Amino acid sequence: MIAAVLAGFILAPVFAFSKKILVEKTAKLFALLPLILFVYFVSFSGQVASGEVVDFTYSWVPSLGIDLNFRIDGLSTLFLLLITGVGTLVFFYTSNYLKGHEKLSRFYAYLSLFMASMIGLVLSDNVFLLFIFWELTSISSFFLIGFNNTQEGSRKSAITALAITGFGGLFLLSFAIFSGGLTGTSRISEMAEMTEVFSSGTSSVLLLIFLLVAAFTKSAQFPFHFWLPGAMKAPTPVSTYLHSATMVKAGVFLLLRFSPHFSLNEWWSPVLILFGAITMVYAAIHTLFRTDMKGVLAYSTISALGILVFLIGLGNSYALSAALVFIVVHALYKAALFLVTGIVDHKTGTRDLTVLSGLRSFMWPVAIAGFVSAASSAGIPLFIGFIGKDLIYEGTLHSAMIWTTVVAVLTNFLLGYAGFAVGIKPFTGPKPEKSIAKPSAVLWFPPVLLAAGSLVFGLFPGLLEGIIIPAYEVTGGQDFHPLKIWHGFNLVLLLSGCTILLAILLYRFWKLNPEKETFISRFDPIAPKTILLKASLLFEKMAAFWTRTAQNGHLRNYVLIIIVALITALIYHLIGSPLTYLDQLIWTPLEWGEVVVVSIMFVAIIFTVFSKSRLAAVAGLGVVGYAMCFIFVFFSAPDLAMTQFTIDTLTVILFVLVLYRLPPYLKLTNNRLRIRDGVVSLAFGALITLLALEVMNESPARLISEFYAESSYLKAKGKNVVNVILVDFRGIDTLIEITVLSIAAIGVFGLLKLRLKKSEK
Structure with a gap:
């Protein structure tokens, strides 16, 4: 198992440093990496289908009780097959799509790194290991989104995506630390047995906030959704892999993985339903105003992710099974539509839906893939999208909240329109004036295969049950309802028919034009993106202020800040620990020699502080040091006394030699600053004295x-x-x-x- 997880990481540098000519000739063979992994994970499907869980444990940090824990169960298997299956097609597609690109080898390295990170993420049964792979997906996606780094838009989009998902990563780390401390384990499977930690008390609310922020940022939930449309600056294989089948579903995976943990938390369902509903409707409406094929797909992806969060929040048996089926439905049709978009852009040089038409004559296999995927996205019968849509309506109808069904119908027919716009519009209508080159089979085969999957699983939904049922059981679902093409004449069928009809009517009568996109841009000043960017500017101003005041290059300021921080910490400690030990100290009587030495030391300190001569101040410090030598002698430490004497002598000599050549003594501070420094010094000295007395009163560890x-x-x-x-x-x-x-x-x-x-x- 460890080899399967690390394979992508090991081969990434091999891809990166391969010669360009070698990569171009062997690029198609790179698809063997995800294909072999796909076959390897399929080999566990029999065990998983029978309800078995396969664990792999490798020693990592034994002193902290943390191991590399990997777990293959129904949920991880579902995502593993999507990651490696779609990954195989993306690797294969890329060999032609980026053929001749000077950085093709680097692209495959980034792709391999990302795939390995996602595999590690869904296999992790250790919350800290999960966090590490979570961050690796953010970093590798940063490289992929910013692949065209000569373009300013790509660089900005990559930074935005990294900032948002990295921000969520901090919350996931907080969740890992907090949950590990409360449960006494870092194993996710063991945490599931301690539902009381996640369901009651203030700590459960904090854990819920930490987890949801992490999931919402990664899966582009409102108001963190805006990074995903910007990420469409990446090459099409990136959009296909990251934003339809894998990365953006990492947050959904996180919610599904921890849904049994939070099943009894009263805030779990309401929050997920609310944010999921807002996201799915908000993004679906945006698809009406986009004219770029990738723009339409980006917002429909956000809407689909909102549906998944919404269904997890509903939490009934139909909703959970709908969520798992819809993960497959969305991966198949959305990946196909992204690949279709890439082919259209590659051959025509544009993705503008207002000018594209009639391409079916030049790329009929691509047109077929687009038609089938569009039909699945609209939930037309005989396609897997139809079964997924029916389950969504079953889930909302069993929730006892009518409004959930309303928003589901609204979202689904808008998504159906989006599928028609991307999958049908470019291929129908009048032919373009100039001839267009036919795409290579390497380009059209992956989307055709994905479209075929939508049709095959739609006709034979039982093929999916071997994967869906084990995943359903892992998420805490009970009484799974078999997947069927026909459920009879009922309300669900009526809603499904209305959805299809509304999607067709909207596609027929809603005409896309640039003015509509301009209209929606008028709301940018109040958009979440604008608000959060302004908030980030506030953080920058705060950082600049802190830099000017605390990190201004003056050593005395650094020392002052450190000492004040220590004083604050010591005062906080002393407030919680009363100084009762002072009464228990045994005070020995002072001898005349000790009194004389301490008096000399005190006078020397006063002389040093108020001296206006550097050399005199150095001499005063020397006297303080020699007085310390006598104290060591009094307490039977002659070796320390000799060491102190030697060091003080050398220090005084060095100071004198150096200071002798400096300019005359200058008064660089005013009385107010000197008084401040004096108060801080006295307070620090007093607290250190009290702390030393407390240490003396403690039983030492010997x-x-x-x-x-x-x-x-x-x-x-x-x-x-x-x-x-x-x-x-x-x-x-x-x-x-x-x-x-x-x-x-x-x-x-x-x-x-x-x-x-x-x-x-």
Whole structure:
């Protein structure tokens, strides 16, 4: 299993650094990678269909109890087959679509990296592993969306997509950390047994927010949807793979994977239904005003993702089965329509629906794929889209909320129109004036195969049940309803017929023109994209303000901020821990020698602080250091006293030599700043003193000290524990410290000996 997960990562650099001529000749063979993986994952379908779950565990971070946990169950199998199946066709299609492109090898590397990331994501049974692959999908999609990096639009779209999905990734990380801490495990399957953690209390609300933000950003739910239309700047294979079958469904996968965990949470269904409904209707309406084929497909994709979130929120048996079937339905017809769009653009040089017509004469296989996919998107009988649409209506009718059925009908007939506009409009009507070259079979075969899938599964829906039923059971569904072409004359059939009729009428009478797209652009100032971009500008201003105030290049400011932060943390600690230990301290009587030394130290400190001479201040610091030497002697630490004496002597000499050549003493701060610094220094010193007293009052952990005491003589043949630690146990560290000090001393010596000419000063 680990080889299957890592195969894409291993081959990505191989693709990237292959020679251009080699890649062009062997590009079709690159499709063997997803094809082999597809066959490998199909081999588990028998076990999965029988209700079996296959786990693979590899050691990762044993000290934290985190392993590489991979799990093949019904839900992961469904997505694995989509990822590798559609991936095979996309790899094959790309070999001709980008033929001759100078960066073809790099494109395959990015595609391979993305596929591997998605495979790892859907297989992960460890929440931290899930997060890692989640972020890898964002990074690899950034490279794919910005593939045409010479175009400003592509660069902006890639950055926007990365910013939105990366923002959601932070929430997923928060979810991973928080859920792992509350449940005591990082295994997703084990968390499912602790539904009380996810269903009640303030913590469950936070977990829900973290998960939903992550899912909504990745699956382009309102108001985070705007990155997906911009991502259409990417080449068509990217749009096909990322935005119809894989990446954008990662958020849907996340919701399905954790639906059993949140099944008892009172906010789970209402929030998903609300955001799903808004997204599906909002995006479906937008398809009416778009004239670019990719633009229509982008908004219809957002609407379809809204439907999936909406169905997961409804949560009844029909809705869950509808969601799983619609994942397949959408992948088949939307991937086919994207590939059809790519062929049209590749051969005509335009995707403008207002000028395209009559292409069926030049590319009839492509036209057939477009017609079939459009029919499936509209839910016409005998296509799998018809069964998916019927299940959607069953789910809404069993929800006891009439408005859900209304928005479902509204969305479905608008999506039907969008399918007709992209799959039928370019191929009907008068022929274009100039002849158009016929596409290669390498281009038209993938969309035809996908369209055939829509027809085959529509005629024989039982073929899907072996995959859908296990996935349905994983999501917590019960009493699965068999997939059938005919359910008799009922309300669902009536709604389905009305949907098809409305889609046909809308396609017949709604005329596309640029003025309509201009009209919808008038609402851009209040669009979520504009609002969120303005919010991002506010963040930039805050960052600029923080940089000017806190990160302005002055070392004294950095030190001040660090010390103030430490003071705040220590005060917070002391508030929660009263200073009761002060009464328990044993105060030994002071001796005259200690009083004299501390008095000298105090006077030296006062002298240093208020001195107006650098040399006098250095001398004062030297006195403080020598006083510390006496304190070490008083407390029976002569070795430390000698070390302190040596260091202080050398430090004073170095300071004197360096400061002697500096300009005369300058007063660079005013009284207000000096008072501030004095207060901060006194507060910090007082808190450190209290902290030291608290440490002295605590029972020390003696494991380390006992180890050194027992091992110093036996292993290092030394009786002085401190010396043995420095010379033997930390010998390399001490050597490096000596080296650093030596280099610094040589540098200081070189500066002292430097004699510059006046022209060089």
